[in-house]
Amino acid sequence: MTTVATDAPVSVPGQSRLRMAQVLFGAAVCLALAKGMLPDALIRLPDSWVVPFADWFNAMFNFMRDDLGLIHVTRAFADGLDWFLDVTANLLYGKNRWPRIGPIPWSVIAATAAIVGYALNGWRLAAMSGLTFVWIAVMGQWQWAMETLSVILIAAPVSVLLGLVMGTLAWRSARFRAVLNPLLNVAQSLPHFAYMIPVVVFVGVGPKAGAIVTIIFSVPPMIRMTLLGLQKVPTEVIEAGQMAAATPWQLLRHVRLPTARTDILVGVNQVIMQCLAMVVLASFIGMPGLGQKLLQLLQALKIGRSFEIGITIVLLAVMLDRCSKAWAMKQPVHMEKGTPWAVRHRLFLIWVFATVVLWVLSLIFPILHEIGRREALSLAGPLDVAMDWIIATLDPVTQWLRWFLIVWVLIPLRDGMLWLPVSAVLVFLMSVGWAVGGRRSALICLAYFGLIALSGWWDRAMITVYTVTFSVFIATLIGFPAGIWGSRSARRAKTVLLVCDTLQTFPSFIYLIPVIMLFGVNDVAVVGAVVLFAAVPLIRYTIEGLRGVPDAQIEAADMSGATRKQTLWSVRLPLALPTIMVGVNQSVMFSLFMVIIAAFIGTQDLGQEMQRALSSSDVGKGMVLGLAVAFMGLMVDHLVTVWATRRRKALGMG
Amino acid sequence: MTDQKPVISCRNVWKMFGPQPEAYLAGLDPSATFEAIRADGYVPAVRNVTLDIARGEMLVIMGLSGSGKSTLVRCMSRLLDITAGAIEVDGEVIGDLSERQLIDLRRNKMGMVFQSFGLLPHRTVLDNVAFPLEMRGQDIHTRRARAMEVIELVGLGGREDYFPRELSGGQQQRVGIARSLAIEPDIWFLDEPFSALDPLIRREMQDEFLRLQAMLGKSIVFITHDFDEALRLADRIAIMKDGAVEQIDRPDRIVMEPATPYVAKFTEEIEKARVVHASALAGPVNGLSLSGVPVDGGKTISQLARLLVNDERAILPVAGPDGGVIGALDRQRALDVLFGEAQ
Numbered sequence: 001m002t003t004v005a006t007d008a009p010v011s012v013p014g015q016s017r018l019r020m021a022q023v024l025f026g027a028a029v030c031l032a033l034a035k036g037m038l039p040d041a042l043i044r045l046p047d048s049w050v051v052p053f054a055d056w057f058n059a060m061f062n063f064m065r066d067d068l069g070l071i072h073v074t075r076a077f078a079d080g081l082d083w084f085l086d087v088t089a090n091l092l093y094g095k096n097r098w099p100r101i102g103p104i105p106w107s108v109i110a111a112t113a114a115i116v117g118y119a120l121n122g123w124r125l126a127a128m129s130g131l132t133f134v135w136i137a138v139m140g141q142w143q144w145a146m147e148t149l150s151v152i153l154i155a156a157p158v159s160v161l162l163g164l165v166m167g168t169l170a171w172r173s174a175r176f177r178a179v180l181n182p183l184l185n186v187a188q189s190l191p192h193f194a195y196m197i198p199v200v201v202f203v204g205v206g207p208k209a210g211a212i213v214t215i216i217f218s219v220p221p222m223i224r225m226t227l228l229g230l231q232k233v234p235t236e237v238i239e240a241g242q243m244a245a246a247t248p249w250q251l252l253r254h255v256r257l258p259t260a261r262t263d264i265l266v267g268v269n270q271v272i273m274q275c276l277a278m279v280v281l282a283s284f285i286g287m288p289g290l291g292q293k294l295l296q297l298l299q300a301l302k303i304g305r306s307f308e309i310g311i312t313i314v315l316l317a318v319m320l321d322r323c324s325k326a327w328a329m330k331q332p333v334h335m336e337k338g339t340p341w342a343v344r345h346r347l348f349l350i351w352v353f354a355t356v357v358l359w360v361l362s363l364i365f366p367i368l369h370e371i372g373r374r375e376a377l378s379l380a381g382p383l384d385v386a387m388d389w390i391i392a393t394l395d396p397v398t399q400w401l402r403w404f405l406i407v408w409v410l411i412p413l414r415d416g417m418l419w420l421p422v423s424a425v426l427v428f429l430m431s432v433g434w435a436v437g438g439r440r441s442a443l444i445c446l447a448y449f450g451l452i453a454l455s456g457w458w459d460r461a462m463i464t465v466y467t468v469t470f471s472v473f474i475a476t477l478i479g480f481p482a483g484i485w486g487s488r489s490a491r492r493a494k495t496v497l498l499v500c501d502t503l504q505t506f507p508s509f510i511y512l513i514p515v516i517m518l519f520g521v522n523d524v525a526v527v528g529a530v531v532l533f534a535a536v537p538l539i540r541y542t543i544e545g546l547r548g549v550p551d552a553q554i555e556a557a558d559m560s561g562a563t564r565k566q567t568l569w570s571v572r573l574p575l576a577l578p579t580i581m582v583g584v585n586q587s588v589m590f591s592l593f594m595v596i597i598a599a600f601i602g603t604q605d606l607g608q609e610m611q612r613a614l615s616s617s618d619v620g621k622g623m624v625l626g627l628a629v630a631f632m633g634l635m636v637d638h639l640v641t642v643w644a645t646r647r648r649k650a651l652g653m654g
Numbered sequence: 655m656t657d658q659k660p661v662i663s664c665r666n667v668w669k670m671f672g673p674q675p676e677a678y679l680a681g682l683d684p685s686a687t688f689e690a691i692r693a694d695g696y697v698p699a700v701r702n703v704t705l706d707i708a709r710g711e712m713l714v715i716m717g718l719s720g721s722g723k724s725t726l727v728r729c730m731s732r733l734l735d736i737t738a739g740a741i742e743v744d745g746e747v748i749g750d751l752s753e754r755q756l757i758d759l760r761r762n763k764m765g766m767v768f769q770s771f772g773l774l775p776h777r778t779v780l781d782n783v784a785f786p787l788e789m790r791g792q793d794i795h796t797r798r799a800r801a802m803e804v805i806e807l808v809g810l811g812g813r814e815d816y817f818p819r820e821l822s823g824g825q826q827q828r829v830g831i832a833r834s835l836a837i838e839p840d841i842w843f844l845d846e847p848f849s850a851l852d853p854l855i856r857r858e859m860q861d862e863f864l865r866l867q868a869m870l871g872k873s874i875v876f877i878t879h880d881f882d883e884a885l886r887l888a889d890r891i892a893i894m895k896d897g898a899v900e901q902i903d904r905p906d907r908i909v910m911e912p913a914t915p916y917v918a919k920f921t922e923e924i925e926k927a928r929v930v931h932a933s934a935l936a937g938p939v940n941g942l943s944l945s946g947v948p949v950d951g952g953k954t955i956s957q958l959a960r961l962l963v964n965d966e967r968a969i970l971p972v973a974g975p976d977g978g979v980i981g982a983l984d985r986q987r988a989l990d991v992l993f994g995e996a997q
Contacts, residue, residue, distance in 0.1 A: 239733050240772030243843075244786035244833070245760035254785070258776040334778060334815040 017438050024431030024442070031424035042423040050456035054620035061619045065202065074202040074212075081154065082208045088153045089207075092146035103146075105362035105369040106137040111354045113319075119347050121326035129323060132315040140376025141290070141312050148289035149316075151207055151282075152275045155214040159271045162215070163222020164264070168252070170223060171230040184220045189589065189633035191596040192217065192278060193610045194626025196285050200617050210279060210287025218274035225267025229260030265328030272320050277507040280313060281597065284614060290316075294509065295600075303387050303517050304380035310513045314506055321505040387517060394518065402524045409470070410523055417466040422453050425462075429635070437642035444638055448631040455624050463605035465632065467523075468591040471530035475587055479535040483542025483580075484568070493543050500540040508533060508590075508597055516601065526598040533594045534587040541583025545576030575651060578644040585640040589633050596629060659745065660706035661841060661873040662730055667703045667739035669725050669897075672696035675737045688896040699725040700736070701897035712867065712874040713902075716884040716920075717894035723877045726894070727843050730875060731764055732756060743841070761790045765834030769846040771826045773818040773833075779805065780814040783832045790837065804832040807866070824855040831863075835870070842872045846879065860886060881920045885909075885929050893917050906934035910991075927956035927992045935988055936972040936981030944982060948973035951980060955991050962988050 035043060064070045089095035094103030114130030136145045170177045199213045233256050241255035257264070283291035290313055297306035335344055342349060362369035391398075426449055433445035452461050486496035515528035549572050557571045599607025606625050613622040670679050670691075678696055691698045699722045707713045717723040728734040730741055732748050741748050743759065751759060765786075773782050780801050781788075787797035805814050808828040818826055827847060834842065847863075848856040860883065867874065878884050884891050885905045892902040893916075901913035909929045912918035933951030948971035949958055962970075962985060970988075974980040 234770065234772070236768040236770050236772035237774065238772075239728070240766070240768055240774075240830075240833070241785075242733055243731060243760055243764060243766040244789050245757045246789045247757060250789055254788075255774060259774060261776060331819055332776060332778075332817045334817060334820065337812075337815065 018435060021431045021435035024427055024434055028424045028428035028431060031421055031427060035419075035421050035424075038421055038423070043421040044458065045422060045453050045456075047456075049454065051454045053455050053624045054618070056620070057623045058618075058620035061198065061201065071202060078203045078208045078212060081158070081211055084154045085150065085207055085211055088150035089147075092150045092153075093143055103370070105359060106133065106142055106371065107358045107362055107368040108355050110134050110137065111358055112351065115347060115351045115354065117319075117323060120323055120330060125322055125326060129319050132319045135315060136312055137371050138377050139308055139312065140371060140373055140378065141293075141309065142371065144288070144290045144293050144309075145312060145316070147207070148276075148279055148291065151211045151214060151279050151287070151289070152272070152320075155211045155218065155279070156268075156272050156275045159215050159218045159275065160222055160268055163219050163267060163271065164226050166219070167223045167226025167267075168230065168257075170227050177227070180223070184223060185634065185637075186627070186630050187220050189592075189630040189637070190626045191593055191607075191610070191629050192281050193284070193596060193607075193614055194622055194629070195278075196282070197614055197617060197619050197622035200285055200614070201619050205286035207287055209285050210282035213282055213285065214275050214278040217278040218271045221270035221274060222267040225263050225270065226260070229263025229267070230256055232263060233259045262328055265324070269321065269324035269328055272324050273317065273505055276313075276317055276320060277509075280507045280509050284600075291509065294513075298512065298516060301516075302380075303513075304383035305378075306513055307383055307387070307517075308379055310510050313510055317505045317507060318502055321501075391517065398518050402519055402522070405524050405527070406522070410527070413466050413470060414463060417462040418459055420462075422458060426450060426453070433639065436639050437646075441639065441642055445635055448635040452628045452631055455628055457606060457609065457625065457628055460604070460606045460609055460625075461628055461632070463603070464592070464595055464607070464629065467527060467530065467595050467603070467605060468588065468632070471527050471591050471595075472534055472584070472587055474527070474531045475534040475538055475591075476584070478531065479538030479583075479587070480542055480580075482535070483539045484546065486539060487543045487546035487572075490547070493547050497540060497543055500536050500543075503536045504540070508594055511594065512598060512601065521601045523603065525601060526595065526603055529598055530591045530594045534591045537586040537590060538580075538583045541586070542576070542580050545579030545583075546572050548579060549575045575653075578647045578651070578653070581640050581644045581647075585637055588636045592629050592633050659709070660742075661709050661711075661744060662707040662875070663742045664703050664705050664726075664730070665740045665742075667700055667726070667729060667741060668698070668737045669700035669722070669729055669734060670696050670698050670737040679737050688898075698722075698897045700729060702739075703897075703899050704739075705892060705899060705902055707873055707875060709873055710871050712876060712887060712889045713892060714876045714878060714884040714888035714890070715892045715894060716878055716881060718879055721894040722897035723879075723894050724845055725897075727845055727875055727877050731760070731766060731843055761786070761837060763840045764843065765837060765839035765841070766843040767827070767830045767834045767845065767847040769849050771818070771830045771850075773826060773829055775818055777817075778814065779810060779816050779818070779821070779829050779832075782818065782829055783814075783836050785833060786837050801832070801836055804835050805829075807835070808832045809862070822855075823851050824859060827851065827859065828862075831866070835866075840873060842874045844874065844876045846877050848883070849879065856883075863887070881924070885924070893920070904934070906930045910934070925956070927959065928954055930955050930991055932958060932972050932983055932988070933974070933980065935991065936983045939971075939979065939982050942969055942982050944969065944971040944979065946971070948977075948979055949983065951975070955988050958988070959992055962992065 031038065031042070040046065041049075086095060086097035087099065089102075090097045090100060091102040091104055092109075110130050110133035113133050114126045117129035118126035136142055166180070170180050195213050195217050196209075199209050199216070203209045203212055237259055238251065238255060241251045246255060279287065279289065280291035280294070283289070283295045286292075290309055294306055294309045294313070297309065358368060367375060426446055429445040429449055430442040433442035452458065482496075485492075487493050511529045511533045512525070515525040515532070519525040519528055546568075553571055553575065554567060557567045562570065595603070595605060596607040596610060599605065599611050602608075606629055610622060610625045612618075613625060668679055672678060672695055675696065678694070682691070688698060688701070701722070703726060705713070715723045715726060725734060729736045730743070730748075732741075732751070736749060744763070746759075748756070748759070774785065777785065780798060783805055784797040784801040787800060792800075802811075802814065805811060808831050810825060810828050810832065813821065813825065818829065821829065827850075830847070834844075848859050851859060864887065876884075876887060888905055890902060890904055891908055893900045893908070895916050901908060901917045903911075903913075906929060908917060909921050909924055909926050912921050931952060931954055932949050935955065936951065946967060949961065951972045951974055955962070965985065968985055970983045970985055971979045972981045972983050
């Protein structure tokens with residue numbers, strides 16, 4: 001049905017659509033050129049036009065908090081959550097709370113992780129999971145890592161449960177789905193900080209606030225995957241259930257949900273990854289753990305130490321990702337008849353045995369229980385030396401690059417963006433919208449940016465726009481050729497995709513470490529981090545698009561005598577372009593998120609204001625800024641989706 | 655083999671897909687063509703179908719994809735609600751049943767096999783087969799024992815702990831068949847059960863199916879798009895086109911006397927001698943003087959070919975199943991069927 005909706009503007013003949021777009025583009029250029037003669041209102045909206053959205057949001061939140069008494073609800077929920085958090089905190093790092101068993105020796109946790117890894121996907125995953133925890137223990141980061149994990153351990157299941165319930169409800173009721181869908185769209189384009197401010201207001205700061213913000217942030221993908229999974233269950237399986245005379249509830253419980261298992265578990269994987277990303281960032285609202293440590297060390301420019309923590313976060317991310325993916329992909333296998341109980345439950349018995357032995361040993365050898373500061377290894381010394389050397393060697397290059405970028409690119413670009421009259425930008429966006437999807441898209445573009453203009457944050461927004469545009473441009477220059485290179489052979493594609501997958505599991509925060517190391521704390525570092533972060537989806541989708549071209553078409557091109565280059569330009573790229581554009585779309589989203597996160601190392605855009613809103617707990621301002629960022633993302637998303645859908649249809653690819 | 659009262663009886667059944675099917679159908683000109691209805695934005699998947707299925711009979715519904723055959727069988731099992739008309743199962747109008755009654759009906763009387771098997775991927779063969787019994791609330795021991803029985807019946811003994819993914823297509827469909835038989839249904843719906851299988855396996859499964867049917871003697875509605883399969887299995891065949899039944903009759907009669915040009919197109923390529931039985935071709939005795947050894951009426955003309963060519967009698971007596979003479983076969987007519995009409 002959605003395709004029908006997007007079809008409506010497309011049915012306008014392409015010719016007249018482009019004509020209109022040209023006229024609008026001309027008008028935008030005229031407006032820009034004639035800036036000197038324009039009335040002030042067309043250059044920047046007068047203050048009296050600015051709508052006090054922030055006050056409205058504040059009024060609404062205050063009403064909900066005080067008059068509706070929502071704060072009691074949230075506080076009660078938070079306290080309930082706190083109890084669970086105390087349990088994991090006790091088990092993992094020995095916080096003095098019920099059940100007062102912990103801390104569990106690190107050796108037992110490492111062994112457990114290894115056995116879980118083995119059960120899910122064999123020796124390699126076992127080694128990876130086990131060694132991750134050995135590394136954490138040996139590097140003396142146990143306490144922080146466990147603080148982080150203890151929150152994930154609670155937040156992830158709660159998110160999964162919430163997502164399952166809401167996804168099922170959305171699947172049951174078309175009306176609920178209609179309300180939920182746009183909300184999810186906005187929620188998934190809101191930058192992380194926008195979630196934190198209301199949580200600070202409603203819950204306060206600390207681990208429970210961290211857990212709650214993590215839950216809220218990670219629920220949307222679970223809802224989506226549950227809905228998708230339930231909708232994908234083959235009709236015949238459901239009919240088989242109906243003919244087996246299952247009641248609607250039996251049908252859901254025994255037929256639909258189990259059949260949707262893989263999609264639901266992919267949702268679980270996404271929840272876990274989002275949780276990790278958010279829990280690290282939640283250090284901004286006083287969530288202790290790896291994130292907080294990293295933030296402190298980065299701010300103190302202790303490169304070696306922050307690099308160590310970076311490795312830990314990366315290891316944890318990759319491990320959690322691999323394990324949950326392996327779980328999603330794992331298919332049931334039968335046991336031969338008459339297999340004894342002990343063999344059927346071999347891994348469980350091994351786990352019990354290992355736990356008992358290691359626990360006893362750790363009582364005898366305390367080093368297996370806890371590795372103290374003194375015994376812990378650290379690579380920080382040599383790392384710092386190496387880093388200093390690298391930085392010193394590269395310094396002429398980085399210095400020059402920094403100077404060149406700032407003086408010749410970034411500042412002129414920024415000044416240019418700020419110079420442009422509001423009216424010219426809006427008319428220009430309308431022309432783009434019209435070219436892509438006719439009047440409807442033009443109006444959508446106008447609405448999104450018009451609201452940003454009305455919010456009064458236009459200049460800040462333009463700085464964000466210029467950073468993102470420039471970064472995505474550079475990312476395309478890197479990602480596109482890299483993707484073409486990577487798609488040459490099936491083997492290379494597989495390797496590069498694996499690298500991209502791994503890079504995508506890293507929490508966004510991690511990308512800041514190398515750029516700060518190289519460029520210090522300034523705009524260039526921000527652009528660098530955004531480029532790194534945004535290039536990954538581009539490479540990935542370029543490869544997927546190019547490899548996804550059907551063999552028949554390539555063979556036809558080969559048999560027509562096309563050279564490899566001709567095949568690439570005339571067959572592969574045109575067919576891959578819709579997929580590649582999805583990559584561009586994601587790349588823009590990632591850039592927006594990254595620009596906002598990078599704000600704490602000093603930018604003058606929306607992100608900086610967001611940080612201020614966070615430190616002053618200004619919900620209204622935070623929401624307005626968050627929505628401004630979301631609207632940018634949603635506009636790009638709309639344009640790319642409309643374009644790619646039409647293109648796919650034209651190519652007969654569904 | 656028939657009983658007076660039909661097991662399933664469809665009376666002027668319509669199934670229309672579209673925005674407001676009931677209202678549209680009420681105002682529809684009865685002579686409207688399929689194309690005209692499509693042009694109005696409706697899909698008449700089943701058009702004015704009237705047919706009966708006798709107890710113990712196997713009715714094969716044959717048609718190309720989009721002819722409405724799968725929709726019709728889903729109406730009979732009320733997986734879909736019909737737009738107009740009435741369907742009775744064992745004398746009960748199933749459209750009037752409450753959800754509870756419908757569930758009871760399915761729990762006790764109906765089994766269905768699906769084209770792409772419709773197995774539950776997370777359950778073993780045993781648990782898949784036991785699923786309908788579990789829904790019925792039988793305890794684990796009874797339902798496992800019964801499931802094992804049916805698994806043995808379809809020849810999958812020893813594979814009960816496998817997961818569907820670990821089985822071949824033919825074996826998966828055996829699981830589907832076993833599941834549909836677990837509750838001992840009176841009525842057995844099979845929706846293109848063998849279409850997803852390789853030709854060789856398909857043949858094997860058809861034999862297996864005939865063996866089971868000979869043992870169980872259920873009332874069967876079998877859907878297929880394969881005319882050969884229909885001829886091979888059916889007591890009666892209903893040929894559907896654009897949602898309507900073109901002809902419903904015994905295989906011999908469909909082959910010998912196609913009712914419409916559409917049906918004739920299917921029968922053209924068929925080797926009639928392999929389908930037509932001597933009994934169907936035989937005329938009434940009516941005082942004809944018959945002599946000599948009678949031919950077996952249950953054999954096809956092609957099976958009798960050698961005898962027909964060598965025999966010199968102009969009229970041959972035909973014997974029924976009990977050995978008594980039931981008709982007279984014109985040898986020339988039989989030879990025409992065998993070799994094609996003389997030019």
